[in-house]
Amino acid sequence: MTTRHAEIAGAGFAGLTAATALAQRGWSVRVHEKAPELRTEGAGIVLWNNSLQVLDAIGATHDLMSKSMTPPAYETRMNNVIRSQETLDGISWRTLTRPHLFATLLYAAREAGVEIVAGSTVRSATADGEVTLASGEKATADVVIGADGVGSAVRDSLAIPLERQRSRDGITRFLVPRRKEQLQALEPDTEWDNVIDFWNLEPRVLRVLYTPANDDELYIALMAPADDAAGSRVPIDLELWTSVFPQLAPVLEAAATVPGKYYGYQTTRVESWTRGRVALIGDAAHAMCPALAQGAGCAMQNAWTLAVAADETSDAAALPAALERWEQHERPFTDRCQDRSQHYADTREMANGNQFSGDVVETALYNPTDPRRHEVQ
Ligand code: FAD
Ligand code: 5PR
Structure with missing residues (x-):
């Protein structure tokens, strides 16, 4: 059989995962990244079994583990009173920085022989597998993957209808030094290796999600309603935040030195993930609120299952139907x-604590690499 070819828009977590999985199956793969340099913006990230299984399947576990951790518990506080300390027994999860996840995926993609072109923008795609670049160059592929984020040009050039749902809250994210000794000095009884979700709803909605990412780096996310001008301001209003969270002063001070960017929570739902030979994955297909920490997790999960589905279909004419079946099987999750x-995000119910049980952990527990995952038990 001749070598099959994929053109991918976007070298984010979705695009790099799909590219690696296809290249490891013998495909020739070219990834276009519009940014002039290959890097990631953003702070920290939590990964769960669904994406950890994918990272393992592409051979990236060793790199991933080298600079990530599993905190002893996921703690939730209301007005600094502990509501729950979930040890998440039976669920695999890791916390890490985005730069580390990006470096891990970039290394895996290069090892697999993926061609990655920085400074290359995909302008449009057609259902029969042609991409047009901003440079004017055209290329054809067996599969075109739109992994070009929430503003996807691939998706919009195919006029795939979508709906956006916004929420009243949003968040500013930072990577700062751990400063564990200083935090311990301020609150000696706290386990500062835990993830700690510090909620305050009264008299004012302000929340800090404290997530250790490794021995040296801490990810903090500061949530406030979009209509709270001081709470959503960047750089952050240090006086406001330290007045509500005095025990976090050492790390809030570090966050206040960075410009920061406030993201309003929103969900994007598209009518369809596929059009002929084109498939959408990641935020291009299913951007979501971060409450369950699954945007990148679902991106990697769907990148993997898409690559497997495309590879298993050796008949080129049958590929569009195979992509539709992939969407039918995977999309409900x-x-x-x-x-x-x-x-x-809408109800702020995570403030109640004990939120990682029952149906909510379905995605976290999912194993997209299990070939029998859709068999009825
Ligand atoms: P992106 O990361 O947006 O990558 C798209 C890439 O495509 C970019 O590099 C972009 O430059 C490039 N591009 C865009 N247009 C073009 C074009 N036309 N041609 C070529 N290249 C193009 N997820 C988790 O799993 N865990 C978490 O803890 C978590 N926390 C989050 C917290 C917040 C506040 C937010 C907003 C999101 C969070 N997420 C989390 C979600 C996660 O960040 C995203 O879902 C994930 O990064 C999406 O990856 P992606 O590859 O689809 O898109
Ligand atoms: N979980 C994580 C996260 O980064 C955020 C949220 C929940 C890991 C925000 O960035 O609820 O907003 C959240």
Whole structure:
């Protein structure tokens, strides 16, 4: 059989995962990244079994583990009173920085022989597998993958209808030094290796999600309603935040030195993930609120299952139908995750504690690499 070819828009977590999985199956793969340099913006990230299984399947576990951790518990506080300390027994999860996840995926992609072109923008794609670049160059592929994020040009050039749902809250994210000794000095009884979700709803909605990412780096996310001008201001209003969270002063001071960017929570739902030979994955297909920490997780999960589905279809003419079947099988998991994340974002129910049980952990426990995952038990 001749070598099959994929053109991918976007070298984010979705695009790099799909590219690696296809190249490891003998495909020739070219990834276009519009940014002039290959790097990631953003701070920290939590990964769960669904994406950890994918990272393992592409051979990236060793790199991933080298600079990540599993905190002893996921703690939730209301007005600094502990509501729950979930040890998440039976669920595999890791915390890490985005730069580390990006470096891990970039290394895996290069090892697999993926060609990555920085400074290359995909302008449009057609259902029969042609991409047009901003340079004017055209290329054809057996599969075109739109992994070009929430503003996807691939998706919009195919006029795939979508709906956006916004929430009243949003968040500013930072990577700062751990400063564990200083934190311990201020609050000696706290386990500063835990993830700690510090909620305050009264008299004012302000929340800090404290997530250790490794021995040296801490990820903090500061949430405030979009209509709270001081709470959503960047750089952050240090006086406001330290007045509500005095025990976090050492790390808030570090965050205040960085410009920062406030993201309003939102969900994007598209009518369809596929058009002929084109498939959408990641935020291009299913951007979601971060409440369940699954945007990148679902991106990697769907990148993997897409690569497997495309590879298993050796008959070129049958590929569009195979992509439709892929969407039919995999999409319900992501749809439910989007709905749950939107629900938590809208209701702020995570403040109640004990939120990682029952249906909510469906996505976290999913194993997209298990070939029997859709068999009825
Ligand atoms: P992106 O990361 O957006 O990558 C798209 C890439 O495509 C970019 O590099 C872009 O430059 C490039 N591009 C865009 N247009 C073009 C074009 N036309 N041609 C070529 N290249 C193009 N997820 C988790 O799993 N865990 C978490 O803890 C978590 N926390 C989050 C917290 C916040 C506040 C937010 C907003 C999101 C969070 N997420 C989390 C979600 C996660 O960040 C995203 O879902 C994930 O990064 C999406 O990856 P992607 O590759 O689809 O898109
Ligand atoms: N979980 C994580 C996260 O980064 C955020 C949320 C939940 C890991 C925000 O960035 O609820 O907003 C959230």
